[in-house]
Amino acid sequence: MTRLAATDLSLDYGGRPIVRDLSLAVPDGRVTVIIGPNACGKSTLLRALARLLAPARGTVTLDGKAIARQPTREVARVLGLLPQTPLAPEGITVADLVARGRSPHQGAFRQWSRADESAVAAALEATGTADLAGLRVEELSGGQRQRAWIAMALAQETPLLLLDEPTTFLDLRHQIEVLALVRRLNRDLGRTVVMVLHDIGLACRYADHLVAMRDGCILAEGTPEAVVTPATIRAVFGLEARVIPDPETGTPLVIPRREP
Amino acid sequence: MTEAGHLVWRRGRWSLRLRRRGVAALLGLALALGALALASLCLGEPTLGPGAALRALLGPGDAAFAVGTLRAPRLLTGLCAGACLGLSGAMMQSLARNPLASPDLLGFTQGAGLGAVATIARTGAQGVGVAAAALGGGLAAAVLVGALAWKGGLRVWRLVLVGIGVGFALRAGTDVLMTRTDLFSASAATQWLTGSLNARLWSHAAQAGVGLAVLGPLGLALGRGLDRLEMGEDVATALGVRTGLVRLATVAVAVGLAAVAVAACGPVAFVALVAGPIGRRLSGGGGPALGPAALTGALLLCAADLAGRVLLAPMQLPAGLFTALIGAPYLLWLLATQIRKGAL
Numbered sequence A: 001m002t003r004l005a006a007t008d009l010s011l012d013y014g015g016r017p018i019v020r021d022l023s024l025a026v027p028d029g030r031v032t033v034i035i036g037p038n039a040c041g042k043s044t045l046l047r048a049l050a051r052l053l054a055p056a057r058g059t060v061t062l063d064g065k066a067i068a069r070q071p072t073r074e075v076a077r078v079l080g081l082l083p084q085t086p087l088a089p090e091g092i093t094v095a096d097l098v099a100r101g102r103s104p105h106q107g108a109f110r111q112w113s114r115a116d117e118s119a120v121a122a123a124l125e126a127t128g129t130a131d132l133a134g135l136r137v138e139e140l141s142g143g144q145r146q147r148a149w150i151a152m153a154l155a156q157e158t159p160l161l162l163l164d165e166p167t168t169f170l171d172l173r174h175q176i177e178v179l180a181l182v183r184r185l186n187r188d189l190g191r192t193v194v195m196v197l198h199d200i201g202l203a204c205r206y207a208d209h210l211v212a213m214r215d216g217c218i219l220a221e222g223t224p225e226a227v228v229t230p231a232t233i234r235a236v237f238g239l240e241a242r243v244i245p246d247p248e249t250g251t252p253l254v255i256p257r258r259e260p
Numbered sequence B: 001m002t003e004a005g006h007l008v009w010r011r012g013r014w015s016l017r018l019r020r021r022g023v024a025a026l027l028g029l030a031l032a033l034g035a036l037a038l039a040s041l042c043l044g045e046p047t048l049g050p051g052a053a054l055r056a057l058l059g060p061g062d063a064a065f066a067v068g069t070l071r072a073p074r075l076l077t078g079l080c081a082g083a084c085l086g087l088s089g090a091m092m093q094s095l096a097r098n099p100l101a102s103p104d105l106l107g108f109t110q111g112a113g114l115g116a117v118a119t120i121a122r123t124g125a126q127g128v129g130v131a132a133a134a135l136g137g138g139l140a141a142a143v144l145v146g147a148l149a150w151k152g153g154l155r156v157w158r159l160v161l162v163g164i165g166v167g168f169a170l171r172a173g174t175d176v177l178m179t180r181t182d183l184f185s186a187s188a189a190t191q192w193l194t195g196s197l198n199a200r201l202w203s204h205a206a207q208a209g210v211g212l213a214v215l216g217p218l219g220l221a222l223g224r225g226l227d228r229l230e231m232g233e234d235v236a237t238a239l240g241v242r243t244g245l246v247r248l249a250t251v252a253v254a255v256g257l258a259a260v261a262v263a264a265c266g267p268v269a270f271v272a273l274v275a276g277p278i279g280r281r282l283s284g285g286g287g288p289a290l291g292p293a294a295l296t297g298a299l300l301l302c303a304a305d306l307a308g309r310v311l312l313a314p315m316q317l318p319a320g321l322f323t324a325l326i327g328a329p330y331l332l333w334l335l336a337t338q339i340r341k342g343a344l
């Protein structure tokens, strides 16, 4: 089953084609990870899946209907997105930022229901940002800031969550924490997650479904074991590498060959 | 019910949540505004005590003319026009995410001024006709500046530079129109070039009041959308904001508010530029703080008018002169910091 899908999708920026004839069915209740070289169109694809970019051709469907035709507020109750470099309003506190995640559930006279309150508290708790709640976002370190943004996306409580490189700026421990959190959301709460990751080893550890892109096309998709082979690494990244089982998890681990 | 930093009120499906700091800012500004309003009614020739001024406002008596006919409508016009300017500026600054993007730097105010003067010069019209022409002029200026600054997208510094240029041209056009018609007395000319609350009548106050009553709530209602838009187009859309609609409505309402103010007291400079950042600072940041910005605008304009009226009495200096005295150094400081930050 798939609630979110792209069919024959072509995307461009100002006439420059970025993604071409791409089809993708996001598996429900799974963690899908997109990998690929810089500038291959991963963020662009994610933006189109979140109706932030109108397709040049093809469609994105949510629950079988074109996402562009659905009221944006209703989509926002089902589908959340954290962009790669979000902007924090000057002077906003972490608590207020996370509370903004409740927007699609709120109205002019429905500003703070009990559900809003508990969702924000849970999001702060889950991301370990509860202690930072009173601080201004500009006072935080890169890693703390990233976790505050993730908390905002969590507070939205959408069954589908798109995350664009949620682990950039994070040290290894915080990367693992964020990915473990994403897995918990998926396993315990059944959230469907699509995220872009840079580290292939971590992508293999945490992905149920792995999508490898190059030049705006999907070259391979499937389980990490099926996708990550020396041949696909060569095709996708132009890199000669060995693939060995991760001694910790058994998932594929990419070891680049030493230069001749 | 309370919660760290916020006041929360719930009843059934309804709930309200106010930031304590924002509420404190609103209350403080409202108190200051009340005091200033009372001072405006009391000071001048003749100077009255507070009790006497309020009695003169309500009933007949020696001072009824000075208070009820001269000072009260002037005060009310200033309050409404100032609130319009403050709100308009804060909305545009929030939309552009830049403190330079106020209607007086973007040319909207000058466009409204030219529209108003052109109508007065051609038809001698007063009242609603002038306001409508100011609105038309402001909208035309907004479209013109937007079109001239467009380069596959809009950048704030281009908008501001083009806006300043267009503003000067429109201001020159206003000058020309005024010298070529003899409808303008010296005091009317001052009003249309500097902005002044001199000789405002109850009709002006009513017009500015109606404008504020219609556009003010619309502007405040856009605050939630602007709050989210400050996190960028993508996050706002992901949170369910119809960003295109919010942008368009914001520009339309902001131009309308500036036009209401210009029709009431001429193109007063810098109130719209200064009020937004002050309101934001007072309420602790994190959002456009439209309410505090509106009250700050009202406070600034009325204070400038009072200063112009009593400091060198019997000489009457236009309010726009005093707002420029505060605003021009602020603008220089702002430009310097923006250039240093590399934003320009």
Ligand SMILES: Nc1ncnc2c1ncn2[C@@H]1O[C@H](COP(=O)(O)OP(=O)(O)O)[C@@H](O)[C@H]1O
Pocket (backbone or CB within 6 Å): A013, A014, A018, A036, A037, A038, A039, A040, A041, A042, A043, A044, A045
């Ligand atoms: N807003 C934009 N306007 C124009 N071009 C863009 C924009 N965003 C991305 N691009 C271009 O699209 C291509 C793909 O970008 P992106 O999807 O961000 O790549 P990545 O796979 O690294 O996330 C890049 O060449 C980039 O320069």
Ligand SMILES: [Mg+2]
Pocket (backbone or CB within 6 Å): A042, A043, A044, A084, A164
């Ligand atoms: Mg990217």
